[in-house]
Amino acid sequence: MMRFVVTGTDTGIGKTVFSAALAAALEGYYWKPVQSGLEDETDSQTVSRLGCLPPERILPEAYRLRTPASPHMAARLDHVAITPEALEPPAMDAPLVIEGAGGLLVPLTDSQVFADVFARWQIPVILCARTGLGTINHTLLSLEALRSRCIPVFGVAFIGEEQAETQRIIAAMGQVRVLGRLPRLDPLTPESLLQAFRDHFPVSSFKERMA
Ligand SMILES: Nc1ncnc2c1ncn2[C@@H]1O[C@H](COP(=O)(O)OP(=O)(O)OP(=O)(O)O)[C@@H](O)[C@H]1O
Numbered sequence: 783m784m785r786f787v788v789t790g791t792d793t794g795i796g797k798t799v800f801s802a803a804l805a806a807a808l809e810g811y812y813w814k815p816v817q818s819g820l821e822d823e824t825d826s827q828t829v830s831r832l833g834c835l836p837p838e839r840i841l842p843e844a845y846r847l848r849t850p851a852s853p854h855m856a857a858r859l860d861h862v863a864i865t866p867e868a869l870e871p872p873a874m875d876a877p878l879v880i881e882g883a884g885g886l887l888v889p890l891t892d893s894q895v896f897a898d899v900f901a902r903w904q905i906p907v908i909l910c911a912r913t914g915l916g917t918i919n920h921t922l923l924s925l926e927a928l929r930s931r932c933i934p935v936f937g938v939a940f941i942g943e944e945q946a947e948t949q950r951i952i953a954a955m956g957q958v959r960v961l962g963r964l965p966r967l968d969p970l971t972p973e974s975l976l977q978a979f980r981d982h983f984p985v986s987s988f989k990e991r992m993a
C-alpha cells in the first residue's frame with residue numbers, strides 16, 4: 783500500500799497545496815481526517831480544485847468542525863468528542879495522501895496530539911517545511927518529535943524559494959532525505975502546480991519503498 787501522511791512544521795505552510803500535487807501526480811486519493819473551519823474552502827475542496835481530483839478520490843473527513851481552531855478546541859465548541867483511537871485510514875489499493883491539521887503537536891483532545899495517531903498508524907510521514915527564516919529550528923524540532931515517537935519519516939518537502947544552505951543544514955543535521963522543493967507559484971493553478979511538482983519532485987522517489 784502506498785500511503786503517506788503529510789504534516790508540516792506549522793499551520794498555513796502549504797501542506798494542502800503539496801498534498802493536492804502529490805495526490806494528482808500519484809493518481810491517488812486524499813483524506814483529511816479532521817477539518818477545523820468550514821466557512822472558507824476546506825482542505826478537501828482545495829485539493830479537489832488544485833489537484834483536479836474527481837469527488838470519489840476525496841475521502842470524507844472523519845470530523846468536520848466549524849471553528850478554524852485547534853481540533854481539541856473546535857470540537858469542544860461544537861460539542862463533539864474526538865476519539866483519536868478510532869481514526870483509521872481507509873484500506874485501499876490506490877495511493878493515499880493523508881493530511882494532518884497544523885503541525886505534529888496539535889491537540890486532538892486534552893491528552894492526545896496528532897503525532898500520537900501517526901505513531902499508531904506507522905505510515906511514512908512527509909514533513910513540509912518552509913525555506914524561509916525560522917525554518918531550521920521548526921524543522922529539526924519536528925523531526926525530533928517524529929523520531930522520539932518512532933514515526934517513520936519519508937522525507938522533507940520544502941516549500942518556498944531556494945535557500946541552499948538552509949536546505950543543506952536541515953538535511954545534514956536532521957539526517958533526513960530531501961524530496962524536493964515546491965516554489966511559491968503565481969498564479970497558483972492546477973496546471974502550474976502539477977508542472978512545478980513534476981519539475982521539482984521525481985515522482986519515482988515516492989514509489990520507492992522506504993529505505
Ligand atoms: N507553492 C505555493 N505557491 C503559492 N501559494 C501557495 C503555495 N503553497 C501554499 N500556498 C498558499 O499558502 C496558503 C496556505 O497554504 P495551505 O492551505 O496549503 O497550507 P496548510 O499547511 O495546508 O494549512 P493548514 O494548516 O491550515 O492545513 C494558501 O493560501 C495557499 O494557496
Ligand SMILES: [Mg+2]
Pocket residue numbers: 797798825881
Ligand atoms: Mg491544509
